[in-house]
Amino acid sequence: MQNYDVAIIGAGMIGLTLAVALNKSGMKVVVIDAQQQDETITKQPLARVSAINLASQRIFENLEVWPSIQSERLQPYQHMQVWEQDSFANINFTHQDIQRDHLGSIVENQVVRQGLLTSLQDSPNVEMMIPAKVEHLVFGQSESFMTLSNGNTLTAKLVVGADGANSMVRRVANLPLTFWDYEHLAIVATVKTQLPHGNTARQVFTPSGPLAFLPLFEENLCSIVWSQEVSVAENLLALEDKAFNHALSAAFDTKLGQVELVSDRTYYPLTMRYCRSWLKDRVMLIGDAAHTIHPLAGQGANLGIADAAALAQTLIKLFAQSKDIGLAKNLRAVERWRKTEAMKMIATMEGFKRLFSGNHPIKKLVRGIGLSATDQMGPVKRDIIKHAVGLGGELPDLAK
Numbered sequence: 001m002q003n004y005d006v007a008i009i010g011a012g013m014i015g016l017t018l019a020v021a022l023n024k025s026g027m028k029v030v031v032i033d034a035q036q037q038d039e040t041i042t043k044q045p046l047a048r049v050s051a052i053n054l055a056s057q058r059i060f061e062n063l064e065v066w067p068s069i070q071s072e073r074l075q076p077y078q079h080m081q082v083w084e085q086d087s088f089a090n091i092n093f094t095h096q097d098i099q100r101d102h103l104g105s106i107v108e109n110q111v112v113r114q115g116l117l118t119s120l121q122d123s124p125n126v127e128m129m130i131p132a133k134v135e136h137l138v139f140g141q142s143e144s145f146m147t148l149s150n151g152n153t154l155t156a157k158l159v160v161g162a163d164g165a166n167s168m169v170r171r172v173a174n175l176p177l178t179f180w181d182y183e184h185l186a187i188v189a190t191v192k193t194q195l196p197h198g199n200t201a202r203q204v205f206t207p208s209g210p211l212a213f214l215p216l217f218e219e220n221l222c223s224i225v226w227s228q229e230v231s232v233a234e235n236l237l238a239l240e241d242k243a244f245n246h247a248l249s250a251a252f253d254t255k256l257g258q259v260e261l262v263s264d265r266t267y268y269p270l271t272m273r274y275c276r277s278w279l280k281d282r283v284m285l286i287g288d289a290a291h292t293i294h295p296l297a298g299q300g301a302n303l304g305i306a307d308a309a310a311l312a313q314t315l316i317k318l319f320a321q322s323k324d325i326g327l328a329k330n331l332r333a334v335e336r337w338r339k340t341e342a343m344k345m346i347a348t349m350e351g352f353k354r355l356f357s358g359n360h361p362i363k364k365l366v367r368g369i370g371l372s373a374t375d376q377m378g379p380v381k382r383d384i385i386k387h388a389v390g391l392g393g394e395l396p397d398l399a400k
Contacts, residue, residue, distance in 0.1 A: 004030045004127075005325060006315065007146065007156035009169050011037060011130055013050070013109060014287030014304040015162030016116035019126050020063045021312030021398065023119070027319055029126045030154065032146075033163075034133040037117065038110065045073055046108050047188045047263050049214060049223045051201065051298035053104045055390025055399040056305045060115070062398045068115035069107060073217040076102035079200040080385075085207070085253065093385045103389050106201070106214045106223065109301075137172045139282040143326070158326040159283045160311070162304075165273060167289035175277050175285065182270040182294055184209055185233035187226040189265045190216070191248070194257025197222055203296070204252055208232045210296045211251050222256070224248070225295055227270060237265060270294055274346060279335045282326045286311055291342040294349045302390060303345055307338050309396035341393060 006022060008015045011033035019031050052060075060066040080103060083090035095102050120126050133149040143155045161169025170177065196219035203212040209228040216223055226248070228236065236247060241261050249259045273292040278285040287304030314334040318325045325331075386392045390399065 002154040004028045004156040006158050008160045010163035013112050014308050017305050018308035020116050020119050023123055023126050025316045032129045032132055034131055036131045041114050046110055047190055047266055048109045049106055050301040051104050053302045053390035056302045059309050059398045065115045065119045068118050072111040074105050074107045075215050075217045076105045077199050077201045077215050078102050081202045084205045097382050097385050144282045161285040161289040162287050165288045165292050170289050173283045175275050177275050179273045184227045184270040185230055185267045186270055187267045189224050190263035191222050191224055192260045192262050193220050279328050281328045293346050299345055309398040310334050313397050
């Protein structure tokens with residue numbers, strides 16, 4: 001029987017961020033994941049990317065993993081453009097609005113994971129059990145007990161569920177979940193554009209859903225996230241590449257000229273999930289295990305990274321005070337903190353989605369007037385962009 005202070009289930013970006021944040025705490029940590037992790041970054045970029053905001057960048061800087069991430073395929077962006085198709089509604093943001101060098105960075109998820117994994121190499125305090133599946137998980141009074149597919153048995157004072165939207169930890173702990181189907185599919189791909197992206201993140205709202213072009217590490221390369229009503233998305237996925245390219249260019253108002261696919265198209269259904277309780281004795285959820293939101297503002301990964309930083313901050317403080325890190329009453333404050341931030345983001349995303357849904361002329365007129373007016377209101381606009389890039393709200397110490 002192997003004994004640990006913290007067992008992190010899930011070796012994605014969020015679970016690994018927590019592991020790195022606890023690496024020098026003196027706690028004994030194990031990271032468990034059923035999926036084998038690639039040891040090297042693929043030659044061709046992968047379609048799944050994240051918009052890392054300034055708060056998440058600061059967390060990675062303070063964890064000393066940002067140089068490793070930055071040395072790979074990463075693209076900072078200085079500008080954001082948002083507009084509505086067939087309308088005068090538009091708003092533009094620039095790094096100068098908040099007196100920063102950039103607003104955020106677009107980076108492949110695999111690059112972030114690899115940077116975090118590299119930081120954990122040869123760590124005496126963090127053990128990796130990958131691949132290994134949790135076969136049995138029982139929450140006891142003073143510790144949790146696990147049996148793994150590789151035959152290992154272990155205990156932990158706290159189990160952290162960072163195992164994604166379909167969390168096994170959440171299911172076993174019987175933590176209540178609220179969810180609703182956005183009735184959208186997100187089509188994800190890498191595309192080559194006729195015109196350079198100019199270090200600008202762009203998003204257009206169409207009658208059937210938003211389309212984002214995120215700048216990648218080459219000036220004519222972008223990652224797209226095309227969130228559409230299910231029937232529309234299925235029709236787009238059924239198109240031949242050439243017809244899809246034409247449809248994509250038209251939906252984007254040819255802002256970057258003609259567009260060409262350079263990767264396969266993948267897709268995933270969009271569902272809002274919010275766990276009404278993230279916590280019981282011996283277990284806590286973070287990241288997508290606790291909440292998933294619409295990707296129209298690219299904030300899902302940043303919420304999860306902040307969850308990990310906030311939980312690490314709390315655990316380190318409890319451990320230094322010789323308090324039980326697995327008792328729910330000792331973790332209640334961090335749960336309330338992160339639930340509040342998640343709920344605010346969920347409500348904001350739902351508001352945006354509803355605001356831009358529908359094609360009624362009066363609604364389009366209201367959107368046009370509202371966005372254009374906001375674009376001219378300096379203080380309001382600055383407040384919006386500060387929250388979008390992670391400079392607002394209650395931040396973990398690692399993000400400061």
